[in-house]
Amino acid sequence: MNHKQPVRLKSYSITRYGYQKLRVCKHCKNFTMLSEEGCRYCDKNKLISLDEHASSLVRHSHIKVLLIALLIAVAAVLFGDSTEQRLICGTIGLPVIIVLWRVQVMLRPQAVSRQLLELIKQEQQVIVNGVFRDWEVAIENWNKDKPLTYAMLREIATLMHNDTIRMQQLHMLDSFILRKDMDLELDPLLLRHFEPLLANYIGEVAKLKRELIRDRTLRYVLRHEHSILRLESGLAIMTSVVGASLRTKHYVASYSPLVRRYAFSLPKDRFLRLYRMLAEYPDHDWGGLQEEVYRIYQEKYRWDADFH
Secondary structure (H helix, E strand, O other): OOOOEOOOOOOOOOOOOHHHHOEEEOOOOOEEOOOOOOOOOOOOOOEEEHHHHHHHHHHHHHHHHHHHHHHHHHHHHHOOOOHHHHHHHHHHHHHHHHHHHHHHHHHHHHHHHHHHHHHHHHOHHHHHHHHHHHHHHHHHOOOOOHHHHHHHHHHHOOOOOOHHHHHHHHHHHHOEOOOOOOOOOOHHHOOOOOOHHHHHHHHHHHHHOHHHOOHHHHHHHHHOHHHHHOOOOHHHHHHHHHHHHOOOHHHHHHOHHHHHHHHHHOOHHHHHHHHHHHHHOOOOOOOOHHHHHHHHHHHHHOOOHHHO
8 A cells, every 4th residue: 555645845945054044032042943933932923043143143242342432432522631632532532433333344244153153152052952842843743744744854954963863854755755846855864774765765866856866875875785685676776876877977987886787777768878978988997887788788779779
């Protein structure tokens, strides 16, 4: 019985750094990675990004410094011993404040970066507690809304890098009917050990989104090749992965022994691509792959017009 269900996955936004997924409540200062409207701790709609929070702290700090400088300048003018002294203080004080303000503006990006690092260091335990609570919320939705659970786990996995989160994501993906138009990923889901769920997922991705088959995945299937072949669809998985790897000369050259072992099982269109690639670079050292491809050509496609 097919247990898979058609779903629509929430779009996933990629950030340069994992911490950029974090948001903090301006009211209670708790953290979350989930795209909720309001803070689950205090019910206030005051969630802002970590960058915004750091920028706000720097802005307040800069304003405080400017106000202190202004007060000193005003005090110097008001309490000067003579009119001339007051005039000098006012003449010097105003340009100093303007220069100070311009320096703050110029150095603001560096100040925000420092504040951000300091904030992450100071609030590390609060951040960990918030992300763990996010994970608990995701698991609470496990049987109620699987697409939502997967979306939450994917967001959390930006900071929580462990096989438990990866396995939970794979369980969710295994319950979905996957399509080409879905925003799927593969490298972040690779485990340290062999797992049939991951092997089956790799096989599906190799058919739907060949561009996701990269070095890390190829190294994974190479390392667990014998375990994958023991699966019911093991040969089909390996053949799909090899077929996807034919996108570039780099993969074919780097994994030529793997390609050689499954070249015979490749569908015609993928074998034709391999045949033409080798023909285009006849002097390249393919590690014995050319001989195997030629043998298959003679056996299966010798009279096929597409190969001439």
